[in-house]
Amino acid sequence: MSEPDKNINDLKLLFPEEKIQKKVKELALEIDAVFPENETIFIICVLKGSVMFFTELSKHLKHNVQMEFIRISSYGNETKSSNNMQAIDLTLPDLNNNNVLIVEDIIDTGLTAKFLTDMFKIKHKPKKLLFVTLLNKKCARQTDINPDFYGFEIDDKFVVGYGLDYKGFFRNLPYIGYFPSN
16 A cells, blocks of 8 residues: 555644543443443444544443444545445344444534434334434535534544544544645
8 A cells, every 4th residue: 555645744633632532431421321221232333434433432331332343435535425325344233122322433424324324223223223423524414414422513624533534544543633725
C-alpha cells in the first residue's frame, strides 16, 4: 500500500483524546439508563470506523453485552459519502426480541443509519433498537433519521482519527482531527 496523499502535519485537532474518553463514559451511563437493568444488550459494531469507539464504549457499559460486528461501506476512498451502501458482511445471530445497540463512528447523510435501522427492524425484530454514534454531522443529513445518542455534533469537516480514516490511513490516532479545506 502506498503512503497517504494527505500529510498528518496538516491535520487540525478537533477533539483531543481526553475529551473523547470523557464523552464515551457519559454515553455509557446514558445508554445503561435506558435498557432494562438485568437484560443483555447486543452491541453491533459497524466496521471498520467504529471499532475504537465501540471497544471503549463497551468497557464502560454496566449491562451484560454480546459483541457483534458488521461491515458496510459508503465512502470507498472518497471524503464524501457515495450514497451507495455496500453491505460487505451482515452475518449476525438471531436478534429477535433482544435489545440491540448499533454503534457507529459518524452519521452524516444518514443513509447508512437508515439502511441499518430498517434492516434490523425488518430482519431481526429486536425488542429494543437504539443507535449511538460518536459524531453527528446534521448539516450533511439526507434522511430524517437521528441517533438516539451521540457524542459530538460537528459541522461539514472531513474528520479522521479514533477509527475514522482517509483511504485507510489515520484510524490509529487517539484523537479526532480534520484536514482544512484548500
